[in-house]
Amino acid sequence: MAQSTGGVATTSRLTLYPMQNAVTGIIGFYAFDPAGGYNDPLASSFYAFKVEDVMQGRTPTISRVIVTYRDLGLVTAVFTLTGTQDNQVVGGLTGQGSMQVVQMGNALATGKLMTIFVGISLSAQNIQLMITRAAGAGPLSIAKVLLCGRVETGEYA
Numbered sequence: 001m002a003q004s005t006g007g008v009a010t011t012s013r014l015t016l017y018p019m020q021n022a023v024t025g026i027i028g029f030y031a032f033d034p035a036g037g038y039n040d041p042l043a044s045s046f047y048a049f050k051v052e053d054v055m056q057g058r059t060p061t062i063s064r065v066i067v068t069y070r071d072l073g074l075v076t077a078v079f080t081l082t083g084t085q086d087n088q089v090v091g092g093l094t095g096q097g098s099m100q101v102v103q104m105g106n107a108l109a110t111g112k113l114m115t116i117f118v119g120i121s122l123s124a125q126n127i128q129l130m131i132t133r134a135a136g137a138g139p140l141s142i143a144k145v146l147l148c149g150r151v152e153t154g155e156y157a
Contacts, residue, residue: 038072038139047131047142054125054151061123062149067116067131067142073109075138077102077131083124098122105138113143121149 016029022042054060062081082097100120129147133140 038141039075039136041136044135044137045133045140047145049129049145051126051128052147054127056125058151059123059125060127060149060151061121062127062147063121064148065118065120065129066146066148067104067118068113068144069104069116070141070143071105071110071112071114072139072141074103074105074107075133075140077104077133077137077140079118079120080130080132081120081122081127082130083122083127085125104140109139 016031018027019030020027052060065079065081079100079102080097081099098120100118102116102118104114104116127147129145131140131142131145
C-alpha cells in the first residue's frame with residue numbers, strides 16, 4: 001500500500017487534494033500541476049528559521065546571510081532579521097530589526113542550486129531570520145541558509 005498524501009488517488013496517477021478556493025471560498029478537490037510553475041498568485045509564503053542560541057550576556061552581530069536556493073525563475077523576497085536585548089526589550093542594539101528586499105533567480109529557470117549573499121545586519125540577542133515572498137512575487141525554494149557574523153568575547157555590560 002502506498003503512503004497517504006492526504007489526497008485521493010485516481011487511475012491517471014493524478015492526486016486530488018481537498019482545498020478551499022482562496023477567491024470564492026468554495027471547497028472542492030483540486031489537482032497540483034507542477035508544470036504550471038510554483039508562483040502562487042493568490043497566497044504569500046514565508047520561511048521562519050529558528051531563533052539563534054547564543055550565551056546570555058553575549059551579543060551576536062549578523063553582518064550578512066548566505067542563501068543557497070533552487071533557481072525556479074525570478075523571485076523577489078524580503079529578508080528580515082529580528083532580535084531582542086537581554087534587558088527584555090524587543091529589537092536589537094541597532095534598532096527594531098533589519099530588512100532587505102532581494103531579487104533572486106533568472107528569467108529562464110535553470111533548476112540549479114545557486115548562492116546569493118544578502119547584505120543585512122543586526123546586533124541583538126535571540127536573532128531570528130524570516131524570508132517572506134508576496135503573492136505573485138515568483139517561485140521560491142530555499143535549500144540552505146547561513147548567518148555570518150561575530151559574537152563578542154566579553155560579557156555585555
